[in-house]
Amino acid sequence: MSNNTHNWKPATTLVHAGALRSNFGEVSEAIHLTQGFVYDTAEQAEARFKGEEPGFIYSRYANPTNDVFEKRMCALEGAEDARATASGMAAIAAALLCDVRAGDHVVAARALFGSCRWIIETLMPRYGIEATLVDGRDLQAWEQAVRPNTKLFFLESPTNPTLEVVDIAAVARIANGIGARLVVDNVFATPLQQKPLELGAHVVVYSATKHIDGQGRCLGGVILSDKTWIEEKLQDYFRHTGPSLSPFNAWTLLKGLETLPLRVKQQTESAGKIADFLADHPKVSKVIYPGRKDHPQADIIARQMTGGSTLICFELKDKTAAFGLANALDIVLISNNLGDAKSLITHPATTTHKNLKPEARAELGIGEGTLRFSTGLEDSDDLIADFDQALSRI
Numbered sequence: 001m002s003n004n005t006h007n008w009k010p011a012t013t014l015v016h017a018g019a020l021r022s023n024f025g026e027v028s029e030a031i032h033l034t035q036g037f038v039y040d041t042a043e044q045a046e047a048r049f050k051g052e053e054p055g056f057i058y059s060r061y062a063n064p065t066n067d068v069f070e071k072r073m074c075a076l077e078g079a080e081d082a083r084a085t086a087s088g089m090a091a092i093a094a095a096l097l098c099d100v101r102a103g104d105h106v107v108a109a110r111a112l113f114g115s116c117r118w119i120i121e122t123l124m125p126r127y128g129i130e131a132t133l134v135d136g137r138d139l140q141a142w143e144q145a146v147r148p149n150t151k152l153f154f155l156e157s158p159t160n161p162t163l164e165v166v167d168i169a170a171v172a173r174i175a176n177g178i179g180a181r182l183v184v185d186n187v188f189a190t191p192l193q194q195k196p197l198e199l200g201a202h203v204v205v206y207s208a209t210k211h212i213d214g215q216g217r218c219l220g221g222v223i224l225s226d227k228t229w230i231e232e233k234l235q236d237y238f239r240h241t242g243p244s245l246s247p248f249n250a251w252t253l254l255k256g257l258e259t260l261p262l263r264v265k266q267q268t269e270s271a272g273k274i275a276d277f278l279a280d281h282p283k284v285s286k287v288i289y290p291g292r293k294d295h296p297q298a299d300i301i302a303r304q305m306t307g308g309s310t311l312i313c314f315e316l317k318d319k320t321a322a323f324g325l326a327n328a329l330d331i332v333l334i335s336n337n338l339g340d341a342k343s344l345i346t347h348p349a350t351t352t353h354k355n356l357k358p359e360a361r362a363e364l365g366i367g368e369g370t371l372r373f374s375t376g377l378e379d380s381d382d383l384i385a386d387f388d389q390a391l392s393r394i
């Protein structure tokens with residue numbers, strides 16, 4: 001059962017769900033900037049620590065402002081429980097590491113956010129957890145990678161930066177067939193455009209830094225799953241390793257959630273127009289956009305996503321052209337964040353994906369001329385005019 005007991009639509013959920021007002025009855029959520037909480041009696045403290053009485057103990061465990069953010073995310077996602085974290089990577093590291101031990105094996109799609117790949121390829125093996133990276137689009141590769149000790153599947157879809165799509169329901173069936181858990185990084189789709197839990201995934205993770213804040217103000221993350229997994233697998237790991245979100249940032253993210261549907265809708269509409277403009281431009285050799293019919297996996301997108309995307313991946317002739325365009329853009333800023341109110345462009349080969357070997361980049365389709373564009377809230381006519389003038393100068 002989700003916290004969405006009212007059966008509200010997302011826009012209503014994101015303004016009201018999980019409200020927890022103090023005695024003052026404030027309209028905007030209170031920011032509880034406190035490390036801990038006091039007890040009326042020693043007996044009450046004992047009961048709280050035993051878990052016999054509900055209530056807050058220490059902000060590393062839980063905090064009222066964070067609680068509202070977690071409940072609101074649960075209502076949106078259709079998840080039973082959640083934990084908010086200090087960053088997206090804190091969420092992903094916790095979700096992956098809390099559930100494996102030395103001797104276990106993990107299968108992950110190779111098209112991952114750079115830091116996620118480092119956890120799978122470099123960190124996990126240090127602790128005796130083996131991993132196999134596969135082409136996430138190839139269902140046979142997932143099946144063939146399975147070993148008797150495979151405990152975890154991990155993927156992101158659409159992927160960063162080339163916006164490839166993984167068939168989440170099909171991968172979830174393979175995971176379920178062997179009793180492994182599927183963790184999905186749903187950042188690129190946003191919780192509004194894709195529901196991994198409904199598609200059979202067990203755990204969903206977000207970098208709330210991206211669309212959820214969406215205004216470049218703070219880092220944050222969240223892990224969502226069923227109550228049993230959160231309590232039995234994540235809870236102790238979370239309490240004792242301390243990836244907790246600052247209550248101030250939880251409040252900032254709550255403000256972000258209120259406008260998330262408006263922003264994602266507007267940014268997706270603009271992205272669709274800009275993708276069409278770029279696809280028709282003679283200097284652009286390729287456009288990958290999940291909202292276009294020419295996306296190589298348009299059939300899967302139609303099955304598992306409700307919108308296009310706020311992101312566009314496109315290709316110019318070479319690095320000189322890519323740098324030239326980024327430098328010639330006037331409104332669009334050069335930055336590696338995404339989902340922001342400001343339109344941002346990044347050259348993955350020299351920034352977000354510079355740590356990959358050239359062969360690994362080639363496998364992912366990241367070339368020297370590849371650019372990733374994150375559509376902001378500016379007027380789409382102005383953004384198209386900006387691309388038009390910048391392309392004419394390269």
Ligand SMILES: *Cc1c(COP(=O)(O)O)cnc(C)c1O
Pocket residue numbers: 087088089090092113116156160185187188206207208209210219220221
């Ligand atoms: C940004 C991002 C992360 C990491 O999130 P942080 O908040 O920067 O720690 C993980 N996965 C994806 C897909 C991302 O875009």
